[in-house]
Amino acid sequence: MTAVLELHDVCAAYGPFRALFDVSLTIGPGEAVALLGPNGVGKTTVARVASGLVAPTSGRVEVDGVDLSGAPVHRYSRAGVAHAPEGRSVFATLSVEDNLVLSFRQSKGRQGVADALARAFEFFPVLEPRRRQLAGTLSGGQQRMLSMARVMVEAPKLLVADELSLGLAPIVVDQVYDTLGRLREAGTALLIVEQHVPHALALCDRVVLLGHGAVVWDGPAADAADVIADKVFRQAQDEPTGP
């Protein structure tokens, strides 16, 4: 079966700074993969490469078997890749509905807005009673729901979710993960960048661990907790303990 996403030996850089070194990973249809690792190792960069926001300097990105390396981001979204970015990517001074309409006009055209709005409110019922509220006055969790709704006009083939739980209260993180679980059940594959390891492990089938811009481990989520604990333990042992 054709993979939804394949990265082959991807390198990426920000100007002279090399952020990724020969990263390869595959996500099958409907599969959920967690991308884990310490701060600054390149998780967000992998997420951006996967959705076409960062072009690889070398290597290949395939979506559904089609080589999209270096293609503009709209080709990725047309191929079914949605990106829910880190932070609260909403227009604070626009209403909930206007935020959605703005996105849906771009992705679906004028004719598709009404249907897309109905689907968004069906999937994120918390947003409907707040449709006229300014997005900036929503709670952190509601803003995260809105930023997810903006990219999910229809169940995408792959949702790339970057740190969706960042800064949220535990109960809201549960709600966000509940939504991700429902998306998964609807057949969407997931690439989840997450600091909150237990949630990611509970949702995902596979884990890819990154360290310094490279994949250091790729395996079943059931084995990941032991591997992570072992790596943290080794790191602690390697650190100097003083004179």
Ligand code: ATP
């Ligand atoms: P975090 O968990 O802190 O979000 P991360 O694992 O997602 O980190 P990235 O955000 O992908 O890591 O960053 C990887 C490296 O690239 C870091 O050293 C970061 O400082 C650098 N970097 C990220 N974005 C840029 C940018 N726009 N310009 C220059 N360097 C950048």
